[in-house]
Amino acid sequence: MTTRSGFLSFVGRPNVGKSTLMNALIGEKVAITSSKPQTTRKTIRGIVTREAGQLIIVDTPGLHRPRTLLGERLNALVETTLGDVDVIGMCLPADEPIGKGDRFILEQLARYPRAKVVAIVTKTDRVSSTQVLNKLAEVGELREWTLVIPVSAERRDGVDEFIAALIPLMQESPLLYPDDAVSDESIESRIPEIVRESVLEELSDELPHSLAATLTDIVREGNRTKVFVSLIVERDSQKGIIIGKRGSMLRLIGERSRPAIEKLLGTSIYLDLHVTIAKEWQRDPKALGKLGF
Numbered sequence: 001m002t003t004r005s006g007f008l009s010f011v012g013r014p015n016v017g018k019s020t021l022m023n024a025l026i027g028e029k030v031a032i033t034s035s036k037p038q039t040t041r042k043t044i045r046g047i048v049t050r051e052a053g054q055l056i057i058v059d060t061p062g063l064h065r066p067r068t069l070l071g072e073r074l075n076a077l078v079e080t081t082l083g084d085v086d087v088i089g090m091c092l093p094a095d096e097p098i099g100k101g102d103r104f105i106l107e108q109l110a111r112y113p114r115a116k117v118v119a120i121v122t123k124t125d126r127v128s129s130t131q132v133l134n135k136l137a138e139v140g141e142l143r144e145w146t147l148v149i150p151v152s153a154e155r156r157d158g159v160d161e162f163i164a165a166l167i168p169l170m171q172e173s174p175l176l177y178p179d180d181a182v183s184d185e186s187i188e189s190r191i192p193e194i195v196r197e198s199v200l201e202e203l204s205d206e207l208p209h210s211l212a213a214t215l216t217d218i219v220r221e222g223n224r225t226k227v228f229v230s231l232i233v234e235r236d237s238q239k240g241i242i243i244g245k246r247g248s249m250l251r252l253i254g255e256r257s258r259p260a261i262e263k264l265l266g267t268s269i270y271l272d273l274h275v276t277i278a279k280e281w282q283r284d285p286k287a288l289g290k291l292g293f
């Protein structure tokens with residue numbers, strides 16, 4: 001049987017559910033997600049294989065108006081990705097009105113004429129079915145779309161239909177990855193992301209943009225692994241918040257992160273979290289380079 005395989009990337013305002021949708025499509029949590037905007041900071045590939053072919057989903061930080069050097073670098077990354085993919089999926093949440101941010105992204109889409117563009121109405125579980133229908137009609141008016149698709153990643157409503165609809169949009173091609181691959185992310189790069197996700201979920205709105213996480217060391221000792229993660233913030237006060245009273249917050253972050261890391265490594269772990277300050281790292285080319293941006 002001839003198969004179709006190709007690349008798909010999502011765009012959409014921060015927090016519309018791009019990473020959650022990718023995880024639902026591949027059936028495993030590869031990308032971190034959170035209720036805070038700009039959770040995703042790098043491109044991650046997730047792979048979906050069916051008899052008909054393969055979708056390689058490239059999760060990105062999403063296009064936005066940059067405010068720091070980090071923001072500019074993230075946008076450049078997204079632009080390169082979008083120039084290469086076969087299909088761009090624009091995500092519009094069912095439970096929010098279409099706004100300025102969406103129109104900004106719609107305008108940007110004209111710069112990627114190579115890709116087919118589909119509209120994805122996300123988070124359909126948050127509204128009634130009538131509201132979903134109205135939203136689909138409203139979205140349909142915005143521009144010419146190859147398809148308009150509703151989905152709830154949280155309830156997995158429409159996820160299989162989504163895959164079945166997307167594979168035919170790809171070019172005839174053999175599978176690009178082995179049929180059991182789910183991601184090209186290394187364990188080493190997934191670990192600090194899990195810790196960053198825990199911090200985002202535990203802490204208030206002030207911190208997310210200032211936070212970075214890196215794996216500093218990993219030592220396997222039989223059925224136990226020592227994992228050393230460094231959390232980087234911009235200010236003394238932020239360091240205090242992450243550590244908490246007598247280290248209580250840091251312990252909570254550790255407890256929240258441990259199960260996912262143990263699952264990934266298949267061993268029990270000793271998790272060492274260390275908090276450091278790098279002033280204005282989001283605007284400092286040298287610091288950004290060190291952090292891999």
Ligand SMILES: Nc1nc2c(ncn2[C@@H]2O[C@H](COP(=O)(O)OP(=O)(O)OP(=O)(O)O)[C@@H](O)[C@H]2O)c(=O)[nH]1
Nearest residue numbers: 014015016017018019020033034038039040153154
């Ligand atoms: N109810 C509901 N919530 C969802 C759904 N999809 C995502 N969410 C929630 O929406 C929030 C944002 O999800 P993400 O997947 O991190 O959003 P994103 O677009 O990747 O965000 P950035 O990486 O920050 O641009 C999280 O709290 C998710 O749990 C859905 O289908 N239904």
Ligand SMILES: [Mg+2]
Nearest residue numbers: 018019039040
């Ligand atoms: Mg994301």
